[in-house]
Amino acid sequence: MGGIDLKFETVLYEKSEGIARIILNRPEVLNAINSKMLMELAEAFRVAGRDEDVKVVILTGAGKAFSSGMDFSLLEGLGKMGLNELYEATRFAQGIYSQLESLEKPVIAAINGPALGGGLELALVCDLRIASENAIFGLPEVAVGIVPDLAGCQRLPRIVGLGKAKELVMTARIIDAREAEKIGLVNRVVPLDKLEEEVLTTAKMITMNSSLAILLSKKILNLSFDVDMETLLNYTALAQRICVQNEDVPGKVRAYVGRLKAGK
Incomplete structure (x- = not known):
């Protein structure tokens, strides 16, 4: 996939055929997440969210890992922070992860190696996770005396x-x-060696569908654990009204049936 659009220090951003590819790019430390990467991830997701040509986002890691988690320099600094400073720093990082999760486009994590700690929590904000056979997963925080603080205990x-x-x-x-x-x-x-192919196949399947219907469906699905059934059903009915008002549903039905008949 080509077409690099943005220049970051810790993240690569590529776009092609309606698919944005965001790559964690600190392979020398197994894509450990530092403050710079957090900020650049947030900006890369904002760019993908604003780009009307982007229908799907793929998140992956450069080299042999998805992400080994938070950078050791950040972890070592926890004990040196004041308690209020620690709280504010944690809430700031949590906010970025929540921002990534709320992107109004599907996000696929292509997990090409270790996804540990904050790296696994990053994969959890994605809508789909496709992994290579060599990938490993874990939340080892309690082993070093801390809790998974980027919503691992909530999303997992x-x-x-x-x-x-x-x-x-x-x-x-x-x-x-x-x-x-x-x-x-x-x-x-x-x-x-099949991971990229599998992820791209899934992403291209998504791009064939209505972006509006996917956006609204993602919102409904994300609310399913937090909102009572009746409220969510009402939201769903309103979403359906928006779809019918803004989409050529009969035309899309005919096109979908045609694809089925063609075996696509």
């Missing part, structure tokens, strides 16, 4: 269930890609 149970999430957090156990697939942490696992 929504994906794998409360019991499994408690096991992974409390044991600090690292799991491989096949176990991650088995518990529903990732959608699919493929050989490393």
Whole structure:
């Protein structure tokens, strides 16, 4: 995928055929996340969100890792911070992760290696997770005396269930890609040399569909754990009205049936 549009220090941004590719680019430290990367990630997602040509975002890591988590320099600095400063820094990082999760476009994590700690929490903000066979996953924070503070304790149970999430957090156990697939942490696992192909195939399938309907469906799905059923059903009915007002639904039905008949 070509067409690099932006220049960052810790992130690469590429765009082609309606797909933005955001690459964590600190391979020498397994894409450990520092303050600069957090800021550049937020900006890259903002750019993708504003670009009407972008239909799907792929998030991945350069080199042999997705992300090994927060940079050791940040972790070592935790004990030197005042308590109020620590609280504010944590809330700031949490806000960036929430901003990434709320992007009004589908985001696919292409997990090409270790996704640990804050790196796994970053993958959890994505809508889909496709992993290579060599990927490993874990939230090892309790092993070093801290908690997963970038919503790992909130997002993980929504994906794998409360019991499994408690096991992974409390044991600090690292799991491989096949176990991650088995518990529903990732959608699919493929050989490393097939990862890009699989992710691009999925992304291109998404680009064939209505961006408006996907946006509204993502909002509904993201609210499903937080809003009561009746409120969410009302929101869904309003969303349907927006779709019908703004989309050529009969035409899209005919096009979809045509694709089915053509086996596409």
